[in-house]
Amino acid sequence: MQREVSSIFTLPRPRRVASFPPLNIHSGDEDVIITSEIPGIDPADVDLTVTGDTLTIKGTRKPHEVKEGLTWHRRERGSGDFFRTVQLPYAVDAGKVQADYVNGVLKIVLPRAEADKPRKITVKPAS
């Protein structure tokens, strides 16, 4: 009851617009790992492209084939095309990008480009 009353008087929280698929980004020194929950797709329906420091995820989640005689009780799972572009913290080596899809979670490992890695410069003493 308390909960119900208080919820009436609190304004809705500002929510960011949810985008599909949702992404989590894990950055490291050598590579960036991006994980994304995309349940129930065929990995062949996902298109990944990397250009410099930009990753694009494109794909389709197919709707149910509703056969004759089937009636809906609930329909909460979304379907349709999805498209997302992510700016990575640094340029990546597009040739070494690896992706796998396990239990509905897409994992993309993007190694940092050799040319983009920080270089240590030794200061020479004056001769």
Add this chain to the structure above:
Amino acid sequence: MEDTKKNLNVEKAQVPETAGAERTKDRTVFIPAVDILEDANNLYLYADMPGANDKGVNITLENDVLTIEAQVDGVSFEKHNTTYTEYGIGDYHRAFTLNEAFERDKIEAKMKNGVLSIVLPKAEAVKTRSIPIKAG
């Protein structure tokens, strides 16, 4: 048909903590999004539970309440900092009251690509129940 399609851009909903009682595990529990369909012989249920594998899923049918649960092992990247998050990782829980009888022994469930599919065959007694109405 287009307008009956569900939008993809929906955030995962959390199971609220019931007043007074807390879960023993300090872990977020999400409500999986489901599609439920029915035909003359079966009830079909599909639930999105990304991150869960077939070993972590638990389905129970007790007193006409179908409960689906899944435990998800979180992933950690030791050499990485999680710098940006759009989704949380946690377990799944949802329960449905079934208002029909089903063949309990013939319920089939499988887990594929983070989607749980359950087929519940209707009990024979329920299938044939058209009752003719006599004119008075």
